[in-house]
Amino acid sequence: MFRIVVAVLLTLLALQTRAQVTGSATFVSDYRFRGVSLSDDRPAAQVAFDIDWPSTGWYGGGMMSNVRLDAGHAVQGLAYAGYVQRMTADLSWEGGVRYTRFTGGESYAYAEAYAGMTFRQLVGRLYYAPNYFRAGYGTWYAELNDSHALNGHWYVFAHAGYLRRNGNVADYHVSRFRSDLRAGLGFAVQPWNLQLSWTTAHGAPDVALGYPSAAGTHRNAWVFSVAYAW
Amino acid sequence: MKHLWLLAALLGVCVAVHAETQPPTQVLVMLRAAAPHLRAGDGYAASYTASPDENARMHIAHALAQQYGLQVVDSWPMPALGLDCFVMRVAPGMSAGDVTQLLSHDARVESAEPRQAFHTLANDDPLYSLQPTANSWHLTELHAAATGHGVAIAEVDSGVDTANPDLAGQVVEQRNFVDDDGYRAELHGTEVAGIIAAREGNGVGIAGVAPRAQLLALRACWQLADDSAASACDSFTLAKALQYALQKHVQVINLSLSGPDDRLLERLLDAATAQRIAVVSAVDDSAADGGFPASYKGVLAVAGERSTTQARDVLHAPAEDIPTTQPGARWNLVNGSSFAAAEVSGLVALLRDLSPDITLTQLQDALHAQTALGLVSMRPMTIDACAAVAQASHRCICHCAATHASLGAPRR
Numbered sequence: 244m245f246r247i248v249v250a251v252l253l254t255l256l257a258l259q260t261r262a263q264v265t266g267s268a269t270f271v272s273d274y275r276f277r278g279v280s281l282s283d284d285r286p287a288a289q290v291a292f293d294i295d296w297p298s299t300g301w302y303g304g305g306m307m308s309n310v311r312l313d314a315g316h317a318v319q320g321l322a323y324a325g326y327v328q329r330m331t332a333d334l335s336w337e338g339g340v341r342y343t344r345f346t347g348g349e350s351y352a353y354a355e356a357y358a359g360m361t362f363r364q365l366v367g368r369l370y371y372a373p374n375y376f377r378a379g380y381g382t383w384y385a386e387l388n389d390s391h392a393l394n395g396h397w398y399v400f401a402h403a404g405y406l407r408r409n410g411n412v413a414d415y416h417v418s419r420f421r422s423d424l425r426a427g428l429g430f431a432v433q434p435w436n437l438q439l440s441w442t443t444a445h446g447a448p449d450v451a452l453g454y455p456s457a458a459g460t461h462r463n464a465w466v467f468s469v470a471y472a473w
Numbered sequence: 474m475k476h477l478w479l480l481a482a483l484l485g486v487c488v489a490v491h492a493e494t495q496p497p498t499q500v501l502v503m504l505r506a507a508a509p510h511l512r513a514g515d516g517y518a519a520s521y522t523a524s525p526d527e528n529a530r531m532h533i534a535h536a537l538a539q540q541y542g543l544q545v546v547d548s549w550p551m552p553a554l555g556l557d558c559f560v561m562r563v564a565p566g567m568s569a570g571d572v573t574q575l576l577s578h579d580a581r582v583e584s585a586e587p588r589q590a591f592h593t594l595a596n597d598d599p600l601y602s603l604q605p606t607a608n609s610w611h612l613t614e615l616h617a618a619a620t621g622h623g624v625a626i627a628e629v630d631s632g633v634d635t636a637n638p639d640l641a642g643q644v645v646e647q648r649n650f651v652d653d654d655g656y657r658a659e660l661h662g663t664e665v666a667g668i669i670a671a672r673e674g675n676g677v678g679i680a681g682v683a684p685r686a687q688l689l690a691l692r693a694c695w696q697l698a699d700d701s702a703a704s705a706c707d708s709f710t711l712a713k714a715l716q717y718a719l720q721k722h723v724q725v726i727n728l729s730l731s732g733p734d735d736r737l738l739e740r741l742l743d744a745a746t747a748q749r750i751a752v753v754s755a756v757d758d759s760a761a762d763g764g765f766p767a768s769y770k771g772v773l774a775v776a777g778e779r780s781t782t783q784a785r786d787v788l789h790a791p792a793e794d795i796p797t798t799q800p801g802a803r804w805n806l807v808n809g810s811s812f813a814a815a816e817v818s819g820l821v822a823l824l825r826d827l828s829p830d831i832t833l834t835q836l837q838d839a840l841h842a843q844t845a846l847g848l849v850s851m852r853p854m855t856i857d858a859c860a861a862v863a864q865a866s867h868r869c870i871c872h873c874a875a876t877h878a879s880l881g882a883p884r885r
Binding site: 261263264265267269289291292293295296297298300302304305306321323325327328329331332335337339341357359361366368433434436470472473 | 504505506507508509510511512513514525526527528529530531532533552553554555580581583719744747748
């Protein structure tokens, strides 16, 4: 899967003259992914790049972040590629693939496909990973994101996610579902973007969903982030 | 004193004409913006509102500016068209037309065009006796059935003064697209606003054609002299205001202004008609085709009753001695097709109030309906508001005897 993503990215790079490339660096007080801390409730630094070919609808990009898995330091690498099409001025659909792996003894490498719709600021996506975090079973994740501009450079945003794992959960005697919520306030003055949000997760424990996060991370957290784009 | 006023008004008009006859010194450069999609940081610390790809387009804009000897002076997102619009100043000695040609062939550029000048269409010359135009449209009877309640009208014009008692509470939103200074109250915008939506029954001034409409006062033009309503706009300020009107999903857009054909504005008007927004524009009698945007397809072009325009499909409405609001607690008589367009915008709001699902074609047909019997060759005639309402709502609200005769409704 990684090769496919890289091949797609390289093909897209061939269309460089029409590409729009942007990079960003982010400091985040707690790296929360679908409600789970991948940094053991500690700060993390991330760099990302995105490439758009607006005339074709294709896009791609990648990200690196420091993480703390199984109580040890590691680095996450992520690549994605997709296609988006505007149906009306307010409505668009997209589909793509995303591949993630981590350094260290256990790569937890997995790929997932996604499809979504955007209506104005409202974004809905559905993801499917056949082998989520190499746990040996498929996992579905649905999310809904919304934001609303306030006066000046301020905005509010909210996220709701719902995860369902396949396979047998009898060994864990727990639910196969998990939900996560996030809401916060943002302040954006290009190229800076600051966010303060509160995030929470409910449902199945980390171990039942294959997450490698260190034991004892909190399910509720305040998260502060500063991003700089160039 | 009167001579000073006339001189100021004349100067204002001269400045506007001068601005339009001068070659453009800036160009509008459109870069494609991808539709919203997943990004590397989504789900982590990503931005939901401030998309980082704006930076990519800004980099491209600066690279283009450097390559073609331009200077980036402003930019504005146009999500209705999937574009970002960059304003670039042309270096002295260069032609905006030539630069536009070069940019249009650059693979990074979606399109480019000169930044063009527009002007409002008020004569600002109150020489005739008072004759309330509302009477000819039987406004009192019409308002018993419809007042434009809940219909959002975007007035793209100079600034509107809400301190006038007739406009207090009538303007739901004011936005300035001209500069970064505060919103400014000006003559033309205030005059047009009063005709569309002045308060009714408040004991002062006039009644707007659609007194309960929601007016968005979008300042895209600026007054050229203190005592003259003559105002100028340009294709960039107008595009920003139109983009905002689309974003707010208004039902009517009033454009009491005119200028040269402009591709960017045409595309925004196409987006408006695709959203079933009625765009009403004043006809410029000095232009053979009525001027742009009145001449553009799908736009409701409105001229004065005595207009001699040869342009096709033009609606006619009172345009002389129209009493209306001015900044402060002042009223005056005004003349010009700007105000005929304002009346029609108000009337369209009444029709949309009565028939929320009316299509643009049905709207066009209704506005051309006539209760007065006569030969087609006698037309163009002034809009018959009662006939328009009867056709749009399928019921008689005013001037019923003539309406029934004209529409073939059975007599009882």
